[in-house]
Amino acid sequence: MQSLRMCATSETLGLIVNTLRNYPNLSRAELTTMLSLSPATLTHHVRDLIDAGWVEEQHVRRTSGGGRPRVGLALRNTATYAVTMTFSPTSLTAAVIDFGGHIVAKTRVEQPMGRVTDAMATVDRVLHDLVRAQEEKFPRFAGIGLAIPGIWDPESETVVFTPNLPEWAGMKLRDLIQRHRHDEPVFIANDADAGAWGELWFGAGRDVQDMMYVLYDIGIGAGIIIQRQLIRAQNNSIGEIGHMLVDSSNKDIQCGCGQYGCLEALGSLTALQHYQDQGMELPQTLDKISRYLSIGLGGLINVLSPQIIVFSSHIFAHYPALWPSVVRNTRGRLLQHLVHKTQFLQSPLGDNASLLGLAGLLFEQELTRSQGQTVSTVNPSQWLIHPASSPAP
Numbered sequence: 001m002q003s004l005r006m007c008a009t010s011e012t013l014g015l016i017v018n019t020l021r022n023y024p025n026l027s028r029a030e031l032t033t034m035l036s037l038s039p040a041t042l043t044h045h046v047r048d049l050i051d052a053g054w055v056e057e058q059h060v061r062r063t064s065g066g067g068r069p070r071v072g073l074a075l076r077n078t079a080t081y082a083v084t085m086t087f088s089p090t091s092l093t094a095a096v097i098d099f100g101g102h103i104v105a106k107t108r109v110e111q112p113m114g115r116v117t118d119a120m121a122t123v124d125r126v127l128h129d130l131v132r133a134q135e136e137k138f139p140r141f142a143g144i145g146l147a148i149p150g151i152w153d154p155e156s157e158t159v160v161f162t163p164n165l166p167e168w169a170g171m172k173l174r175d176l177i178q179r180h181r182h183d184e185p186v187f188i189a190n191d192a193d194a195g196a197w198g199e200l201w202f203g204a205g206r207d208v209q210d211m212m213y214v215l216y217d218i219g220i221g222a223g224i225i226i227q228r229q230l231i232r233a234q235n236n237s238i239g240e241i242g243h244m245l246v247d248s249s250n251k252d253i254q255c256g257c258g259q260y261g262c263l264e265a266l267g268s269l270t271a272l273q274h275y276q277d278q279g280m281e282l283p284q285t286l287d288k289i290s291r292y293l294s295i296g297l298g299g300l301i302n303v304l305s306p307q308i309i310v311f312s313s314h315i316f317a318h319y320p321a322l323w324p325s326v327v328r329n330t331r332g333r334l335l336q337h338l339v340h341k342t343q344f345l346q347s348p349l350g351d352n353a354s355l356l357g358l359a360g361l362l363f364e365q366e367l368t369r370s371q372g373q374t375v376s377t378v379n380p381s382q383w384l385i386h387p388a389s390s391p392a393p
C-alpha cells in the first residue's frame, strides 16, 4: 500500500507541475477544479511543492469588483535546469532549459558528427561550457538529454539504428558521456519521440489526446501519441515511418537503410536535392515529393486517426509551395470521415521541440526522484500524467 500511495503522490505532483507549466498563475481553486482534486489534497501537494522550492506564489490578482484577492501559483523557473541536445550529420544543437520550460541559452556547433568518439568529445565540451555558465543560477541540475536521429534501445542502452550516422550503431552513448560526468542523469531518446513530447507538453499538442509529430528533413521520423502516451514497441522502434515502402518500382535513390522505394528516400529533403540535381524543375520536384509524402502519411492517418499532425521542418520556409501541396495531396488520400477531422499544423516550437521534450522528461524524473521513488528510464511515459482539459477561458 505504501508504494501505491507514493506513486499516486508523485503522479499528482507531476500533474500539478505540468499544468502550471502550461497555464501559469492559476489559483488553488482553479487548479482544484481543473484537475478534479479535493481542495484538501491540492492544498497539501501545493504546500509540499512550495516547501521544496518547485512552486512559488507569484501574483496577487484582484477581481474588478474589488473582491477577495487571489494568489496565483507558478513554477519557480530557477528551481532546476536541464541541458539537452539534438544532432544532425553535420551539427549539434544544445540548449539550457529552465524548470518553467524557457530556453535560457542555446548554441550550435557545425561539425561532422559521423565519428561517434569525436561527436561525444564535442558533447562533453559543450556540456562543460553550458553547465559552468549556468550552475550558479540554479540549485539543482536535472540532467542531460540527447535526442538522436535513429532508434535507441533503453534496455540494452545501445544505439540500434541511425541510417544517417551509421558509425553510431551499436554504441553505448550513455557510457561515453558518463565516463566524464558520472554523477548526472542522462536521458537518451529518438529525436522524433522527443519532439512529440515537446509538442505534447509545450506546443501544438497541449490540448489533444491523439497526435502524430513528423520530423521532416534529410530523413523522416515520427513520434506517435495515442491517448497522450507515446506508443512504443520492442526495441523502441515505432515511428520509423521513413522506411515505409511508397514506390516499389522507383530505383532513383537508395535509402540510408539500404532499400529502395522508402518514403525517406523519395519524399524527404534528400529526394528534393536529388531531383533538383538531376535538372527537374522546382514545381515538378515539389509535386513529386509531396505525392510520395501523401502516400506514406495518408496511410498512417487512415490507420491511426490522429486529431492533429504536426510537421517540424525548415523545408517549408525555403519552399513555401510545398506545404499546401503536402496538405492537399495528403487530404486527398484520407478516408472521407477523416478529411475534416484531421488538422495539419506546422510546429509552433520548430527545432526546439525535441530540446524541450527531453527537458520535460528530465524534470519529471527529478521530481520523481525527489519523492524517493525509482525512475523508470524504459518507459517514462508511464509516469507522465497530463491535464485532460484546459482551464476555462
Ligand SMILES: [Zn+2]
Binding pocket: 242, 243, 244, 255, 256, 257, 258, 259, 262, 264, 265
Ligand atoms: Zn529506408
